[in-house]
Amino acid sequence: MSDIRDYDVVVVGGGPAGSTTAALLAKNGRNVMLLEREKFPRYHIGESMITGVIPAMEELGLTDELDKRFQPKYGISLVWGLDSEPWRASFDQTGRYDHSWHVVRSEFDELLLNTARGFGVHVEEQAHVTAVLSDENGTVTGVTYRRGGETYHVTSRFVVDASGQARAISRKLTEVSWQEDLRNVAIWNYFTPYVPLSDGRQGGDILVESVKTGGWIWGIPVAGDKLSLGHVLPATLVAEAAAQGLSHQGLFDRAVENSEVAKTMIANGAPVDKLRTARDWSHVCMSFHGPGWLSVGDAAGFIDPLFSQGVWLGTSGAWMAARALEAALKNPADTERALDRYELVYRVLYDEFLSFIRFFYDPNKLREIYLERAQQDVWHPDGNLKVGFITLISGIKALPNITGFDPLGTDLPKTVRM
Numbered sequence: 001m002s003d004i005r006d007y008d009v010v011v012v013g014g015g016p017a018g019s020t021t022a023a024l025l026a027k028n029g030r031n032v033m034l035l036e037r038e039k040f041p042r043y044h045i046g047e048s049m050i051t052g053v054i055p056a057m058e059e060l061g062l063t064d065e066l067d068k069r070f071q072p073k074y075g076i077s078l079v080w081g082l083d084s085e086p087w088r089a090s091f092d093q094t095g096r097y098d099h100s101w102h103v104v105r106s107e108f109d110e111l112l113l114n115t116a117r118g119f120g121v122h123v124e125e126q127a128h129v130t131a132v133l134s135d136e137n138g139t140v141t142g143v144t145y146r147r148g149g150e151t152y153h154v155t156s157r158f159v160v161d162a163s164g165q166a167r168a169i170s171r172k173l174t175e176v177s178w179q180e181d182l183r184n185v186a187i188w189n190y191f192t193p194y195v196p197l198s199d200g201r202q203g204g205d206i207l208v209e210s211v212k213t214g215g216w217i218w219g220i221p222v223a224g225d226k227l228s229l230g231h232v233l234p235a236t237l238v239a240e241a242a243a244q245g246l247s248h249q250g251l252f253d254r255a256v257e258n259s260e261v262a263k264t265m266i267a268n269g270a271p272v273d274k275l276r277t278a279r280d281w282s283h284v285c286m287s288f289h290g291p292g293w294l295s296v297g298d299a300a301g302f303i304d305p306l307f308s309q310g311v312w313l314g315t316s317g318a319w320m321a322a323r324a325l326e327a328a329l330k331n332p333a334d335t336e337r338a339l340d341r342y343e344l345v346y347r348v349l350y351d352e353f354l355s356f357i358r359f360f361y362d363p364n365k366l367r368e369i370y371l372e373r374a375q376q377d378v379w380h381p382d383g384n385l386k387v388g389f390i391t392l393i394s395g396i397k398a399l400p401n402i403t404g405f406d407p408l409g410t411d412l413p414k415t416v417r418m
């Protein structure tokens with residue numbers, strides 16, 4: 001069956017990046033279709049938000065609902081570096097928002113998708129995009145998708161690839177560059193009950209703990225009495241362990257056993273889900289856009305989740321993508337300029353985080369060295385070192401580039417270490 005319809009924009013993928021892009025365009029009166037392969041709610045990893053996501057959530061009118069439904073996150077508690085003492089940094093030190101959320105992604109993503117629907121986006125679930133339509137010049141003009149055993153075609157002025165690590169569209173249109181030094185694997189499960197880091201606000205922190213056997217552990221109080229506990233380690237270590245007969249479960253147990261704090265949090269807890277694993281290999285596409293298409297979120301680039309920045313990158317990209325596409329739809333002559341600008345600013349966000357994560361990934365430094373580097377990155381040479389650190393890793397430092405994004409602007413984005 002062939003069913004041709006025409007939209008301003010077709011968005012492929014209904015994760016945070018896709019739903020936010022679609023919702024913001026529709027809010028502006030654009031005719032938008034979103035195609036999602038799964039039926040929501042569906043499981044997804046990526047549960048801890050940084051406060052940099054808040055402007056996008058405010059724009060969608062969701063902050064009260066997020067406060068009602070999800071656990072508050074006040075900061076980050078670390079066991080990292082040569083000093084063995086745990087340390088923490090809290091969001092309120094940024095002088096902006098004092099908390100974000102730890103979310104159950106199936107519920108969070110469904111909320112965003114329904115919000116997009118509410119703004120008038122035509123959403124189709126269980127719609128698997130299989131091919132790109134293009135004209136004789138190679139300009140993307142739409143997509144083909146399968147739904148309920150039928151094949152459909154849909155045309156649009158622009159196609160947005162927000163299909164996450166599947167890169168359903170961009171894998172056909174651009175090359176990808178893999179960050180070989182961040183070629184990791186993640187292994188995780190959920191534990192009930194657990195012991196919070198403290199009775200106060202610190203109890204709402206994410207725990208990030210390096211382990212001497214290699215890699216690090218996250219502890220995310222994701223809901224009520226449930227802790228998400230994950231271990232990230234280099235793929236080479238996983239391969240070596242496999243050669244010695246050590247399973248993913250064995251690796252996970254070894255990391256917890258070698259931790260100082262994580263093991264105390266689940267001392268009386270039991271796993272309540274199956275052990276899950278994912279490839280966690282940072283990458284970035286060579287192009288974020290081309291004639292008739294643009295990519296956003298993990299489909300454009302993914303960075304190891306050390307600082308929980310993935311949803312922030314995706315929704316920030318969505319914010320800028322919606323504005324760039326709006327400029328292009330309004331005046332087609334501005335298309336290249338607007339999409340180039342989108343790519344330039346989005347790459348700055350990506351590169352800045354990647355650069356700091358690379359620096360931080362080596363756990364053999366003193367705490368002050370990490371903090372001083374962050375302080376330099378936010379251009380505050382004086383003052384409390386932790387303020388620089390939390391301002392950088394909460395995404396607050398980059399906010400002016402995002403909320404002030406002008407697709408036709410000419411100023412260089414405020415950045416460091418380019």
Ligand SMILES: Cc1cc2nc3c(=O)[nH]c(=O)nc-3n(C[C@H](O)[C@H](O)[C@H](O)COP(=O)(O)OP(=O)(O)OC[C@H]3O[C@@H](n4cnc5c(N)ncnc54)[C@H](O)[C@@H]3O)c2cc1C
Nearest residue numbers: 013015016017037046048129163164186297298305310311
């Ligand atoms: C181990 C791990 C831990 C993480 N922890 C965090 C964290 O704590 N905090 C954080 O912010 N981020 C975290 N992340 C990153 C976060 O999960 C992602 O950055 C985020 O989900 C990206 O959102 P997205 O919308 O780009 O893609 P996704 O959320 O992956 O959404 C893409 C959607 O596209 C759909 N799709 C795919 N192919 C097709 C197709 N062909 N047709 C139609 N639909 C399609 C998929 O079904 C999916 O729903 C983590 C990642 C990993 C691997």
